[in-house]
């Protein structure tokens with residue numbers, strides 16, 4: 695869904711859209727499906743820039759980092775971006791991680807793509823270590839049993855989890 699700059703009235707354009715987003719590639723190489731994406735806010739001109747201020751909501755399918763079960767994570771967060779007309783492409787890598795630059799997106803000066811706005815924001819909101827629940831008990835390091843479903847018979851399985859994990863990473 696593209697918004698043409700010359701269709702934005704001086705007082706700004708109210709946006710409240712449900713968008714279709716392509717799956718997002720995670721750091722792990724996994725593709726996460728994204729659904730129910732809603733982008734809501736105001737798009738206005740600021741000199742030759744465009745500014746979007748609002749929020750994004752979505753549901754994303756992730757894999758729990760503890761029990762390895764797929765689950766659906768609702769995401770919600772503020773979305774504030776500034777679009778600056780200029781050469782398209784990624785900002786230089788050294789600057790890419792600087793917080794203020796994350797809000798600055800180059801565009802072609804003619805139109806902006808709302809899916810891209812929502813997508814980038816969702817990407818930034820995805821937890822690094824997703825958990826199906828804070829209290830997720832994960833897998834038994836001895837027998838691999840899913841401890842959320844049933845306790846296994848291993849003695850002291852839970853106390854030894856940390857020691858075993860550090861041994862495995864050596």
Ligand SMILES: [Zn+2]
Nearest residue numbers: 758761826830
């Ligand atoms: Zn879990």
Ligand SMILES: [Zn+2]
Nearest residue numbers: 834837846848
């Ligand atoms: Zn066990």
